[in-house]
Amino acid sequence: MNENEKTVVAFLRMMSERRSEDAFETFYHRDAEQVEYPNLVTKNVAIRTLGDLKAGSERGRKIMSKEDYEIKKLYSFDDTVILEAVWKGTLSIALGKLGPGDQMTAYFAQFFEFKEGKIFRQRNYDCFEPLE
Numbered sequence: 001m002n003e004n005e006k007t008v009v010a011f012l013r014m015m016s017e018r019r020s021e022d023a024f025e026t027f028y029h030r031d032a033e034q035v036e037y038p039n040l041v042t043k044n045v046a047i048r049t050l051g052d053l054k055a056g057s058e059r060g061r062k063i064m065s066k067e068d069y070e071i072k073k074l075y076s077f078d079d080t081v082i083l084e085a086v087w088k089g090t091l092s093i094a095l096g097k098l099g100p101g102d103q104m105t106a107y108f109a110q111f112f113e114f115k116e117g118k119i120f121r122q123r124n125y126d127c128f129e130p131l132e
Contacts, residue, residue, distance in 0.1 A: 004081045004114050005074050011119070012069040012085070018061050021054040028053065029118040039106075040128035065092040065100075069108075081112045087126075096131035105129045 001009070011027045028050050036046045048056065060067075072084040087106045091098055098104065106128040113121035 001074070002076055003117070004079065004112070005076055007114070007117070007119070008074065008081045008083055008112055009071070012071070012083075015057075016067050016069060018057060018067065021057045024050060024054050024057065027119055029115050029120040032118070032120055032122070034122040034124065036124040036126065039126045040131065041126070063091065063093055063095070064089045066090040079114045081114070083108065083110045083112065085110070098131055104131065 007027060014023050014027065030050060032050045032053070034048045034053055036042050036048070038044055067087065067089045070086040070088075072086065073082075074084075075082040085108045087108055089104045089106075091102050091104065092100055094100060095104075106126050108127075109125040111121075111123040112119050
């Protein structure tokens, strides 16, 4: 595993533990930009800065009691890491037809571009199972 792949794996571990949004600065470049393409949860393309990601993570901690990432594949090319993963989140609140304790599942393809050893650009293609 190369250094960028190790960073992505450590980033996912941090996301699973989600203790503090300050940890984002360990992984993201100060000028980072994340793009999330439309999916069941995000209706339109969302472009986020590092500050936006930290704020979103804080909101996420109030919605999810637990998150797990199962890495299916990691691919690298130059300064880019491509991740295929299955995400499972346990809700702490009601969302749609789901209640506290219910689980959401999504299939992620994420592209991480690195600059100066940190995530500089990230693109998410998230496919969520129906919220039933």
